[in-house]
Amino acid sequence: MELKSKIPPGPLAEKWSKAKATYKLVNPANKRKYDIIVVGAGLAGASAAASLGELGYNVKCFVFHDSPRRAHSIAAQGGINAAKNYRNDGDSVYRLFYDTIKGGDYRAREANVYRLAELSVNIIDQAVAQGVPFAREYGGQLENRSFGGVQVSRTFYARGQTGQQLLLGAFQALERQIALGTVKQYNRHEMLDLVVVDGHAKGIVTRNLVTGKIEAHSADAVVLGTGGYVNVFYLSTNAKASNATAIWRAYKRGAAFANPCYTQIHPTCIPQSGDYQSKLTLMSESLRNDGRIWVPKAQKDTRPVKQIPEAERDYFLERKYPSFGNLAPRDIASRAAKEVCDEGRGVGPSGRGVFLDFADAIKRLGRSAIEERYGNLFDMYHDITAENPYETPMRIYPAPHYSMGGTWVDYNLMSTIPGCYVIGEANFSDHGANRLGASALMQGLADGYFVLPVSIGDYLAGQMGKKVAADTPAFTDAIASVQDRTSRLLSAKGSRTVDSFHRELGTIMWDYCGMARTDEGLRKARTMITELREQYWRDVKVLGTGEEPNQSLEKAGRVADFFELAELMCIDALHREESAGGHFRSEYQEEGEAKRNDDKFLYVAAWEYTGEGSEPRLNKEPLEYEEVKLATRSYK
Amino acid sequence: MNLKIHVWRQKSREAEGGFVTYSADAISPDASFLEMLDVVNERLMEKGEESIHFEHDCREGICGSCGMMINGVAHGSRGNGLATCQLHMRHFKDGDEIWIEPWRARAFPVIKDLIVDRGGLDKIIQAGGYISVNTGSAPEANMLLVPKAVQERAMDAAACIQCGACVAQCPNGAAQLFTSAKVSHLGLLPQGQPERKERVLKMVAVMEEMFGSCTLYGECEAVCPKEISIDFIGRMNRDYLAASVTTAKKEKVET
Ligand SMILES: Cc1cc2nc3c(=O)[nH]c(=O)nc-3n(C[C@H](O)[C@H](O)[C@H](O)COP(=O)(O)OP(=O)(O)OC[C@H]3O[C@@H](n4cnc5c(N)ncnc54)[C@H](O)[C@@H]3O)c2cc1C
Ligand code: FES
Numbered sequence: 001m002e003l004k005s006k007i008p009p010g011p012l013a014e015k016w017s018k019a020k021a022t023y024k025l026v027n028p029a030n031k032r033k034y035d036i037i038v039v040g041a042g043l044a045g046a047s048a049a050a051s052l053g054e055l056g057y058n059v060k061c062f063v064f065h066d067s068p069r070r071a072h073s074i075a076a077q078g079g080i081n082a083a084k085n086y087r088n089d090g091d092s093v094y095r096l097f098y099d100t101i102k103g104g105d106y107r108a109r110e111a112n113v114y115r116l117a118e119l120s121v122n123i124i125d126q127a128v129a130q131g132v133p134f135a136r137e138y139g140g141q142l143e144n145r146s147f148g149g150v151q152v153s154r155t156f157y158a159r160g161q162t163g164q165q166l167l168l169g170a171f172q173a174l175e176r177q178i179a180l181g182t183v184k185q186y187n188r189h190e191m192l193d194l195v196v197v198d199g200h201a202k203g204i205v206t207r208n209l210v211t212g213k214i215e216a217h218s219a220d221a222v223v224l225g226t227g228g229y230v231n232v233f234y235l236s237t238n239a240k241a242s243n244a245t246a247i248w249r250a251y252k253r254g255a256a257f258a259n260p261c262y263t264q265i266h267p268t269c270i271p272q273s274g275d276y277q278s279k280l281t282l283m284s285e286s287l288r289n290d291g292r293i294w295v296p297k298a299q300k301d302t303r304p305v306k307q308i309p310e311a312e313r314d315y316f317l318e319r320k321y322p323s324f325g326n327l328a329p330r331d332i333a334s335r336a337a338k339e340v341c342d343e344g345r346g347v348g349p350s351g352r353g354v355f356l357d358f359a360d361a362i363k364r365l366g367r368s369a370i371e372e373r374y375g376n377l378f379d380m381y382h383d384i385t386a387e388n389p390y391e392t393p394m395r396i397y398p399a400p401h402y403s404m405g406g407t408w409v410d411y412n413l414m415s416t417i418p419g420c421y422v423i424g425e426a427n428f429s430d431h432g433a434n435r436l437g438a439s440a441l442m443q444g445l446a447d448g449y450f451v452l453p454v455s456i457g458d459y460l461a462g463q464m465g466k467k468v469a470a471d472t473p474a475f476t477d478a479i480a481s482v483q484d485r486t487s488r489l490l491s492a493k494g495s496r497t498v499d500s501f502h503r504e505l506g507t508i509m510w511d512y513c514g515m516a517r518t519d520e521g522l523r524k525a526r527t528m529i530t531e532l533r534e535q536y537w538r539d540v541k542v543l544g545t546g547e548e549p550n551q552s553l554e555k556a557g558r559v560a561d562f563f564e565l566a567e568l569m570c571i572d573a574l575h576r577e578e579s580a581g582g583h584f585r586s587e588y589q590e591e592g593e594a595k596r597n598d599d600k601f602l603y604v605a606a607w608e609y610t611g612e613g614s615e616p617r618l619n620k621e622p623l624e625y626e627e628v629k630l631a632t633r634s635y636k
Numbered sequence: 637m638n639l640k641i642h643v644w645r646q647k648s649r650e651a652e653g654g655f656v657t658y659s660a661d662a663i664s665p666d667a668s669f670l671e672m673l674d675v676v677n678e679r680l681m682e683k684g685e686e687s688i689h690f691e692h693d694c695r696e697g698i699c700g701s702c703g704m705m706i707n708g709v710a711h712g713s714r715g716n717g718l719a720t721c722q723l724h725m726r727h728f729k730d731g732d733e734i735w736i737e738p739w740r741a742r743a744f745p746v747i748k749d750l751i752v753d754r755g756g757l758d759k760i761i762q763a764g765g766y767i768s769v770n771t772g773s774a775p776e777a778n779m780l781l782v783p784k785a786v787q788e789r790a791m792d793a794a795a796c797i798q799c800g801a802c803v804a805q806c807p808n809g810a811a812q813l814f815t816s817a818k819v820s821h822l823g824l825l826p827q828g829q830p831e832r833k834e835r836v837l838k839m840v841a842v843m844e845e846m847f848g849s850c851t852l853y854g855e856c857e858a859v860c861p862k863e864i865s866i867d868f869i870g871r872m873n874r875d876y877l878a879a880s881v882t883t884a885k886k887e888k889v890e891t
Contacts, residue, residue, distance in 0.1 A: 047771070050771070051770075051771040054770045054771055065693070065701070066691065066701070066753070066754060066755070067754070067755070067757070067758050067798065068758075069700070069758075069798060070693055070699045070700060070701050071699075072693070072694070072699075074694065074698050074699045074700075074797075075694045075696055075698050075699065084777070084778075086778065122772075122774075124777045125774040125775065125776055125777045126769075126771060126772075126774045127777075128774065128777040128780065128827070129767065129769040129773075129774035129775065129777075129827060130766070130767050130769055130774075130827070131767045131790075131821065131822050131825050131827045131828055133787050133790045133791040133794050133821070133825070134787070135787070136782055136783075136784045136787045137784065138784055139781065140781030140782050140783050140784065141778050141781060142777055142778055158791060158794075159791060159795075161698065161791075161795065164698055164795075164797075165791075165794060168794065171761075172761060172765055172766035172767070173766060173769075173771075175758065175761045175762045175765065175766060176762070176766045176768065178762055179762040179763070187755070210747055239693040239694045239695070239699060240692060240693050240694075240695060241693050273664075273666050274664050274666060274667065276663075276664055276667045276671045276672075276674065276675055277671070278668075278670065278671050278674055278695060279695050281695075281696055379717075380696065380697070380722075383718065383722050383724065384668075384722075384724070385666075386666075386724075386726060449771045449772075450771070450772075453771065497678055497681045497682065499674075499678060500678070541681060541682075543681060543684065543685070543686045543687070544686050548647070548648060548748070549648075549689060549747055549748040549751065551687060551689055552681065552686075552687060
């Protein structure tokens with residue numbers, strides 16, 4: 001497989017203009033003759049589907065939710081970055097670019113990240129025009145706040161509901177196109193396969209989640225905006241239904257999967273409280289602006305907080321990273337929390353927790369200021385834990401949150417299958433080995449509003465009249481294989497529920513492919529996953545039929561794919577004998593910090609499917625740094 | 637804690653439904669309501685019975701997927717701004733009996749068990765719940781100043797999660813609170829002014845076609861997980877009236 005990144009030549013700041021100037025165009029009158037399938041209506045999918053509709057393409061948009069507005073993007077709390085420099089604090093497109101490259105531990109493509117930083121400002125303009133109620137200053141201008149890993153204030157937010165408001169902007173734009181007839185919306189439809197004809201993506205197979213009907217849909221191009229995969233860990237901050245099936249099916253049809261081991265563990269989540277736990281709740285990173293993170297200096301110190309004197313507290317982030325302090329990037333903050341808990345200094349019943357304390361901030365700014373900034377987060381914490389964070393510090397612990405890895409795409413967001421584009425969290429493109437806060441919303445919307453709608457024309461211009469009907473063999477075969485899989489899951493009639501398997505898989509992944517990984521552990525995990533997967537197909541219990549709404553069946557298919565993806569994550573983590581960003585190999589560290597190996601691993605690992613039971617093939621896309629000098633990432 | 641739950645089971649839209657009683661034993665008071673149902677479901681499936689179907693996703697009270705009538709109350713509690721997924725078992729007492737039903741409204745037909753079809757709400761948005769601005773045509777964001785108080789008020793309205801609790805709790809099955817929240821969110825902001833009149837007329841027309849009519853019971857506000865104020869209904873009614881009058885006169889645009 002040849003990986004052509006298609007990065008335009010020329011100076012970094014001119015690449016995107018250059019690309020746009022050289023893309024082939026589709027004649028406006030011809031656009032409606034092209035069918036484009038968009039799977040997913042999160043920030044990425046909804047913004048893409050709406051924008052493609054506005055351009056005049058004929059769009060079909062599929063989601064498994066009952067409405068496009070339910071996508072997981074709705075849950076994003078903290079904010080979205082943009083290099084507006086409204087604060088006059090020295091921000092610029094270049095600085096946002098640089099922060100993101102450095103934040104990603106020098107494992108992202110310069111050209112993509114620069115484009116992202118450039119487009120960030122247009123996203124804010126677009127969102128405001130749509131009526132997104134971002135926070136404002138008393139003079140009526142847009143307000144900003146700080147987020148982790150940077151020293152300027154460039155994050156735009158709408159209370160603690162930034163993702164919701166941005167998604168509603170995109171959703172409303174999408175609903176407008178639905179009303180205008182340019183987009184046909186298919187809710188409660190789950191994509192279960194990608195159809196490839198003569199090497200080109202020509203459609204998808206879906207299951208109607210109400211009737212159970214399995215159908216094929218053909219198009220001139222397929223866009224996947226299906227979100228991330230950290231639910232492979234079972235417990236994560238993602239919505240319960242977030243899953244990897246769409247991109248996994250694409251992988252098995254030939255779309256290389258890049259850097260699967262780059263997963264982000266978010267430092268500030270509410271710790272697990274029992275076995276019944278179904279998900280972990282994120283407490284937005286923005287809290288680290290005013291909250292101070294600490295643990296007692298002594299091990300197993302169970303005194304009530306107020307009795308632990310200042311001198312006996314260890315504000316470990318401030319101590320280790322004086323210049324970034326509590327705003328150290330996520331990977332670093334998470335590992336530091338794990339470390340102090342491993343030392344036996346963790347707090348809470350399980351000993352896996354650290355304090356996030358607002359006492360100083362409340363003293364300094366007053367309770368009402370804190371309430372205005374974080375009120376809804378404090379309420380959420382209170383609802384879940386029955387503790388009052390205005391009075392006693394929050395307890396937090398890291399949890400799986402985001403996947404930097406995903407489908408490999410070129411500069412134009414096309415996967416290694418021509419005609420199959422992947423956008424948003426589902427692709428690997430912009431965050432390297434670690435994502436900075438408030439950058440996912442930015443990337444999803446940059447992809448969906450501004451990049452894909454333009455870049456896709458370059459491909460479509462060459463596809464005039466090459467549509468394949470949905471009753472041809474490639475489609476009927478794909479339908480048959482989906483039906484076969486469904487009936488295998490239904491007919492196993494074993495003894496264990498899907499969730500019980502998923503939990504067990506999640507524990508393996510958390511223990512061996514989570515915050516710290518070792519050669520030995522990863523090998524062990526691979527064996528355990530293969531064994532468990534084999535047992536799964538034999539012993540899973542899926543009740544009901546395929547011809548009705550069947551939530552166990554839906555889950556069963558997703559978990560089956562998680563098993564395969566989990567194995568690839570371990571393979572990738574094992575092969576990457578260095579530590580970079582969210583991928584921390586215990587063997588490769590220097591004074592407790594991640595130790596990269598740029599000589600050997602300065603590349604994107606793009607894995608290629610080679611068939612059932614055969615090892616995936618590694619393809620390497622070398623990363624070339626022309627602008628930024630590689631350096632050891634330091635937040636000290 | 638040990639509980640007895642009576643759950644509405646209905647195989648499909650056409651099938652007849654009814655309550656089935658299950659015991660929910662050894663439930664942690666720290667579990668959420670949906671986690672309690674998860675536990676019950678795991679036990680049911682182990683016994684070979686199909687799980688109780690209910691909709692959910694974020695489990696943080698923001699996606700609007702979840703929602704059921706709990707002891708006759710949408711989302712199970714009044715006046716404290718919680719969605720079903722945010723309700724914790726500590727709100728109940730050991731030995732309680734709990735009645736669990738799907739949203740009850742003419743506009744929300746049951747799909748299975750506790751899952752209903754809320755598609756009508758999307759139809760209201762399609763009618764005009766947006767600002768018509770194509771990608772790329774937006775001016776620089778700070779060219780437009782929005783007073784903080786206006787933005788805050790718009791945000792109060794925009795917080796709606798489209799769960800449908802307002803419709804489900806309303807004796808008339810009306811969607812006024814939902815519709816007025818969107819009409820107000822967009823109508824308060826300067827960006828929303830050009831289409832303000834047309835928007836309210838179109839959205840209300842679809843709302844009235846699909847949902848019941850509002851007689852100001854106020855039940856919607858009491859159960860809204862985002863505590864959206866009923867004042868927005870008054871605001872929408874004023875907007876609607878003003879729009880009907882001026883469009884009836886075929887308002888002449890001064891040029
Ligand atoms: C709790 C939380 C808070 C966050 N806060 C922030 C923040 O403050 N700032 C920030 O920048 N980022 C934040 N993030 C990250 C960010 O929200 C996500 O990365 C981003 O929203 C992903 O958007 P997306 O469009 O790629 O995918 P999603 O929003 O996950 O959308 C996926 C879509 O695909 C559909 N879909 C998936 N698979 C299929 C299939 N097989 N068939 C049919 N449809 C399918 C779904 O129905 C859905 O519509 C946060 C994440 C979490 C979990
Ligand atoms: S599950 Fe999302 S609001 Fe309850």
